[in-house]
Amino acid sequence: MDFNGQTVLVTGAGAGIGRATAERFAAHGANVVVNATAGSVRGRETVDRILATGGSATLATGNVEDEATCQAIVEEGLSAFGRLDVLVNNAGLVVAGTVETTQPSDMDKMLDVNIKGTILMARAALPALRRSGGTIVNLGSVAALKGHLDRAVYAASKGAIVALTKSMATDHIAEGVRVNCVCPGTTRTPALEQKIRAAGDPQAMAARLEQRQPLGRLATPEEIAAAVTYAASREATFMVGSVLVIDGGMSM
Numbered sequence: 001m002d003f004n005g006q007t008v009l010v011t012g013a014g015a016g017i018g019r020a021t022a023e024r025f026a027a028h029g030a031n032v033v034v035n036a037t038a039g040s041v042r043g044r045e046t047v048d049r050i051l052a053t054g055g056s057a058t059l060a061t062g063n064v065e066d067e068a069t070c071q072a073i074v075e076e077g078l079s080a081f082g083r084l085d086v087l088v089n090n091a092g093l094v095v096a097g098t099v100e101t102t103q104p105s106d107m108d109k110m111l112d113v114n115i116k117g118t119i120l121m122a123r124a125a126l127p128a129l130r131r132s133g134g135t136i137v138n139l140g141s142v143a144a145l146k147g148h149l150d151r152a153v154y155a156a157s158k159g160a161i162v163a164l165t166k167s168m169a170t171d172h173i174a175e176g177v178r179v180n181c182v183c184p185g186t187t188r189t190p191a192l193e194q195k196i197r198a199a200g201d202p203q204a205m206a207a208r209l210e211q212r213q214p215l216g217r218l219a220t221p222e223e224i225a226a227a228v229t230y231a232a233s234r235e236a237t238f239m240v241g242s243v244l245v246i247d248g249g250m251s252m
Contacts, residue, residue: 001233004029007081009074011035011064011121012091014042016189020221021088021228022046026055028229033077035060064091064117070124084128086232089118089138094154102153114157122168126177133176137231138165140183142247162243169241178240180231185247186212187219213248
């Protein structure tokens with residue numbers, strides 16, 4: 001895959017799938033706009049890791065659920081690199097709960113970040129993507145495709161991303177902008193590692209998570225990043241409105 005001369009914006013790129021995705025694009029020659037929440041040191045760490053390996057990256061902080069901030073994030077990328085070719089809508093939030101136990105404030109946070117943030121980032125990026133003939137990759141989840149215990153509102157938000165991807169792909173294909181979705185299975189991110197460590201029996205919890213995947217293990221962030229970069233690549237130009245599921249067989 002060759003992204004030389006292209007600019008890629010990855011939201012939520014301070015850790016986990018977002019960081020692995022930003023690093024993979026940079027390794028393939030892209031200029032990377034690393035988005036992370038304001039005040040977080042993790043976005044700067046991602047940029048520094050890319051620069052240390054000879055890559056090109058800049059930091060654009062801000063929360064994606066705010067429209068003016070989304071516009072500013074895109075403008076920072078354009079100011080740094082002059083163009084935008086790929087938007088990866090990775091920023092996301094998960095709070096456990098059923099429809100009865102999830103607090104309304106947590107519902108609002110998940111829907112604002114996971115759905116509204118994806119929409120607002122796309123709105124901000126589309127004018128530049130039309131000029132470059134670019135592409136958008138939205139991050140869904142296997143939770144959008146298969147029932148998950150205690151994840152009702154999160155699953156609903158990711159189901160919306162699958163539907164949104166298909167509608168966006170339909171709306172913008174004639175403008176030369178491809179839109180696709182990658183749905184990861186359970187991935188061994190720092191956030192998940194922290195959750196395992198905080199469990200009453202970390203070893204048992206890790207075993208339960210691994211047993212949910214027919215493949216018998218969790219995904220790595222790098223495996224999901226590989227799917228995202230493929231979906232954005234020139235090799236995937238016939239891929240439009242697709243849902244690429246990388247879940248170790250969990251949704252079979």
